[in-house]
Amino acid sequence: MKDAWEGLNLVDLLDLLDPVQEPPPISMFPQTAGWIWLGLALLLGLAALVWQFLRYRRKNAYRRQALRELLDCPDDAAHLATLVRRTALAAFPRDEVASLCGKNWLTFLDRAYGGNGFSAGPGEQLASAPYAAGQKEASLKALVRTWIRKHRGPGA
DSSP: OHHHHTTOOHHHHHHHSOOOOOOOOOOSSOSSHHHHHHHHHHHHHHHHHHHHHHHHHHHTHHHHHHHHHHHHSOSBHHHHHHHHHHHHHHHSOHHHHTTOOHHHHHHHHHHHHTOOTTTSSGGGHHHHGGGSSOOBOHHHHHHHHHHHHHOOOTTO
């Protein structure tokens, strides 16, 4: 065999070599069950996060609706009182909210958002607003916006 190689240059000798066998391609499928379980756990976690987010959005849809209505609502105290009442009826049980009026209504509103702007502030107008015509105050609208954003419903 050595005689067959005599007189050949290096390039010719390299041509006589068998081609190198390439290894099979690396599989993208996980080799162990642990990676499959990890992937499933991540998918379940992502699905749970999406479900929580959608549940939160659905639970607070009435707030977004009330804030949109507040943008179009005039500064009239009667309109604002109606909007706050409808928002409270959407957030709280009807039997807890529907019968409230006067100071009890204002106390309920203060308790729901953790402030005192209704009992001792511009929110006092809401107690008499449905019966008085034409009361307008911009600070009342700001207070109503704050209440819609920050009130905590039952179980919150």
